[in-house]
Amino acid sequence: MHYRFYEEKKMTVDTHLGEIAPSSHTSMDSAVQTLTEHKDAWIRTPLATRLAIIDTLITDFASLAQRWVAAIAQAKGLDEHDPLVSEDWGGGAWPVLLTLRQLRQVLSDIQQDGHPHIPGPVVTRPDGQVTAQVFPFRPYDRVLFPGVTAEVWMQPGVTVERLPDTQAISYQTKEQEGKLALVLGAGNVASIGPLDLLYKLFVENRVVLYKANPVNAYLGPLLTEAFRALIKPGFLDIVYGGADEGSYLCQHPGIDEIHITGSDKTFEAIVFGTGEEGEQRKASGQSLLTKPITGELGNVSPVIIVPGPWSQKDIAYQAEHLVSSVANNEGFNCNATRVIIQQRNWTQRTQLLKQMRHIFAQLPSRPAYYPGARERQQRFLAAHPEAELFGQQDQTLLPWTFIPDVPANQSDDICFTTEAFCSLCAETALEASTIVEYIQKAVTFANQQLWGTLNVTLIVHPATLKLPGVAAAIDQAIADLRYGTIGVNYWAGTSFVISVTPWGAFPGHSIEDIQSGNGIVHNTLMFSQLQKCVLRAPFRSLMTPPWFVSQNKVAYKLFKKLTYFETAPSWRKLLDIAATAMGR
Structure with missing residues (x-):
């Protein structure tokens, strides 16, 4: 049965990059055929050859990184030397080379010892759950990210002794037949597509057909040039198009499995179809697909502010922390902060909000390059006419939008149920008589009231941790939060670029209630039975993090x-x- 994907409206910003014509059925068939012919060769490709391919990929991508970033800047309506383009170096180019560098080290470890080396301690928590510190990944990281660490929590039942057996499964088992994965690329961050296809190729051992998202299809020719070491031997190919082309490929008999980064609506359209018939299939659990599908989808990302004795410098720092996590990439991130949770009677709550407003008011408005942003903002404004707007607004510029004090008991509020995916965030407050009670309520609120399970951030002052019961409550909160990534004093979204940290939803979503998705990407240490990642940092870094808006x-x-x-x-x-x- 034929069905169409859910697609946003076409981009309204004139990119001047030229239109890339959708791939024809004939060309897509040819790509599938070529990849099918080489999928068995890929699983037999020795580690020495894979390492040589990665070395070539590093050289080739680096040689065009400047053009890669310049193209992104042009698509966003920015000059390539605008300081805002730091986001596209930091989120669009650097993670690709960082991932390749990590994969090279991990494959060398496998070649030498049969499994990846875990760089930090592996411990068993009192509740029996095993955690492995994965970051810093190398000595350089201790200088680049002072005080920042990350650990991966394994699924219950994994033991320290068994942990190496759960890594690099595709390299431990000798698969008899290769598989072809269709990767449907995201349009918001330029590194997502390359990172997704690298994961499928080098971690899961699949050859890949990559369909570029129409929003950033202009990067396709550059990606073809940068990844020719995989394309030339028939392990990767790139095609173009929108809903019709994606639909055709998802139904193609030559495709063995699918991965998508994007909207839960698109995911559901792939699995169940659209319209009334699609809703009926979803309700009855009748999937149109007969092949596996994974997805990294959206999230109403919360930040839980734990009350404490914050100084004025603390308030200024954390207000910028929060605003930066909204403003990065103009808010077109699935990990952007959407709901700030506070204790209602915390005496410094209003000071923090005041400082956030001050920073928003100083931020220049930016072109809303991603499709549908204005329409999404208007839906929130219709539900919250009291929303505060900062900056200019015209046909291309979208103001920063802040909705404070959303009643926490309104469980169906759009701020809690819908990912804004634009330059917008909200704040809510919970009643609690103690900090420990507040932490418990905040965890319940995040788990049960907010849509999605991708990432959450906790901010807690070191002096607060010394209060009776608070440190234990924070530890329990980290254990109880059902999110794929938890940041402690560091925006959880930064875990996306570290790459060794796995990225994806908390496991367990059914196809009928997919929310933030299923499966993971990045994860260069190749864990196969993980539950979540916990990123930790000092309450205030010695140097202001470079992704803060002032930097x-x-x-x-x-x-x-x-x-x-x-x-x-x-x-x-x-x-x-x-x-x-x-x-x-």
Whole structure:
């Protein structure tokens, strides 16, 4: 049965990059045929050859990184030297080379010892759950990310002794037949597509047909050039188009499995179809697909603010922390902060909100390059006419939108049930007589009231942790939060670019209630039985993180240098990067 995907309206910003024609059925059939003919060869490709391919990919991508970022800037309506383009070096180019560098190390470990090396301690928690510290991944990371650590929590039942057996499964088992994965690329962040297809190829051992999202299809020719070491031997191909082409490929008998980064609506359209018939199939659990599908989808991402004795500097720092997690990439991130949770009677709640407003008011409005942003914002404004707008608004510019004090007992409020996917966030407050009671209520609220399970952030002052029962309550909160990534004093969304950290929803969603998705990506240490990732940082970093909105000028230079650092890392280069980070 034929069905169409849910697709946003076409991009309204004139990119001047030229239209890329959709691939014909004949060309897509040819791509599937070529990949099918080489999928068995890929699973037999020795590690030495894979390492050589990765070395070539690093060289080739680095050689066009400047053009890659310039194309993104043009599509967003920015000059390529605008400090805001730091986001596209830091989120669009650097993660690709960082991932390739990590994959190279992991494949070398497998070649030497049969499994990836875990860089940090592996411990068993009192409740029996095993955690493995994965970041810092290498000594350089301790300098690049001072004080930042990350651990992966395994699914209950995994033991320390068994943990190596759960890594790099596709390299431990000798598959007899290769598989072809269709990767439906996202349109919002330029690194998502390359990272998704690298995961399928090198972690899950699939050849890949990548369909570029129409929003950033302009990057397709550059990706073809950068990844020719995989395309030439028939392990990867790239096609173009929208809903019709995606639908055709999803139903193609040559496709063995599907991965999508995007909307839950698109995911459901693939699985059940659209319209009334699609709703009926979803209600009865009758999937149109006979092949596996995974997805990294949206989220109403919360930040839980734990009350504490915050100084004025603390308030200024954390207000910028929150605003930056909304403003990054103009809010077109699935991990952008959408709901800030606070304790109603915390005396500094209003001070924090006041400082956030001050920062929003100073941020220039930006072109809303992603399709449908204005319409999504209007739906929120219709439900909340009291919303506060900051900045200019015209045919291309969209103001920053803040909706404070949304009643927490209105469970069907759009702020709690719908991902805004634009430059918008909300705030709500919970009644509680103690901090421990508040933490417990905030966890329940995030788990039960907010849509999605992708990422959540906790912010807690070190002095608060010393109060009776609070440290234990925070530890229990981390254990209880049903999110794929939990950030403690660091925006959980930054885990996306670290790459060694797995990225995806908390496991367990059914196809009928997919929310933030199923399956994971990134995860370069190749864990197969993980539950969540926990990212930790100091309450205030020694140096302001480069992704904070006040750091764009420094970040532009820094992330560009970090990108090229990954071509051949060295301590000499790191000293120069450290000097740049300090504004020298």
